[in-house]
Amino acid sequence: MEIVSENRSFGGVQGVYKHSSNTCGCEMTFAVYLPPQAQEAPVPLLWYLSGLTCNHENAMTKGGFQEHAARHGLAVVFPDTSPRGAGVADDEAYDLGQGAGFYVNATRDPWRQNFRMYDYILTELRAEVLENLPVQDRHGITGHSMGGHGAITMAVRNHGMFESLSAFAPIANPTRSDWGRKQLSAYLGDDESAWSQHDSALLLDEFGWKGDLLVDQGASDQFLDLLKPEVLADSMARRRQPGQVRIHKGYDHSYFFVNSFAGDHVAWHAERLN
């Protein structure tokens, strides 16, 4: 992997790296924050998956995670949200194609050649980071919006790969939302039976999560109708899933919301990873 930039941040290093991805068939950029503790010994790793339209940079610059990660001794990795480039399929809409990978392995043309973010993150990027940076093979995962969907679906389907799980305003029930039906149909085809493996509320209802789960949601989120936190809360309560869904008065869907609760999430993961 190649260094794009490295900046000192809270005594650690905020790096941006790129590598040639076999899984996605293109060059992929990602960011990793290494806390000061990583200079002494490998540290656990928190995955932060971003939402629609984002790349590796948004949460890295606007999420405010570094301060908390430095305090708790966690590394944080910020992957991109899709394959990118001139040779990669795309769509004019902001919510399909580049910037909108939805954390699935596409099986349909024109997407299936590059749009394999599920395997990219769980296998290729994970191996790349473990091989090249001073991090332990001990992982937590979180994300915002489409990234919250990615975090919950990946962890619940792969209990052995993650020790801790949380989400910010996740797309909770994409099989019943316009943020989901369009993308799952395009990437996976019209057979809806394949979709349930990518729906947090359905997966939690069926499998539960081995640990406890923290979900934060703004009560003034402009996308509540698309996110459907009530379906997630219902699934968790019915399953008796340990954890909490916190609804925060006045908060919207922006990074000001994510930033405000980043400290709580990093502390939550640190408690379970350290």
Add this chain to the structure above:
Amino acid sequence: MEIVSENRSFGGVQGVYKHSSNTCGCEMTFAVYLPPQAQEAPVPLLWYLSGLTCNHENAMTKGGFQEHAARHGLAVVFPDTSPRGAGVADDEAYDLGQGAGFYVNATRDPWRQNFRMYDYILTELRAEVLENLPVQDRHGITGHSMGGHGAITMAVRNHGMFESLSAFAPIANPTRSDWGRKQLSAYLGDDESAWSQHDSALLLDEFGWKGDLLVDQGASDQFLDLLKPEVLADSMARRRQPGQVRIHKGYDHSYFFVNSFAGDHVAWHAERLN
């Protein structure tokens, strides 16, 4: 003034506003963070002046000030760095014209009609904020790079208007730097005697600052030759100016540097304003 956006952040409100500026002869946008304490009673106000190429948004989204301002009960105002718009003079270079107001009142064509950031901030925006938001007439000022230059020069020339002063990697000696000579010449003319009123090191040497002064500087800043922190440190030591210039190993000129020390600066100002 008109609301552009308001987002809940750390229990307070991050607002963006615009108004028609008589001083600058154009519409101006600025951001204000109001901490939760402002819902009960007016709070003191910290001015954050940004650097070259920035507008009201950069430090608002990347500086990480809200968390600390909420803890300490300070409002923070983020002005733009210049007048803007189709009818406003500009230059192709990033460091002259729009985005590069240098916090002076220009006296030369084509700049003098709009480029009056010194008066805009000290008089017009100050009045606008005091009139429309729950803030006390009690001010601290800080800034980064060109904004650190603005903070020190404005405070040292107007002791009565500010109670506390700090800077991040200020352009400290613009009369002897390519970040300064070009702009002061364009905005104020070739008579260098007018420039000394806009040089932090010269002003501190001549007048000092009534309180103590906190300056942070990255040792790996890529612009050290243009910033000249050694001239500022020399002025302060010679003047016996209370305060400190802290040189931080490994830090560069980016917002990752500002973000890493934002908490220290907000605490510094809060101690002196509350």
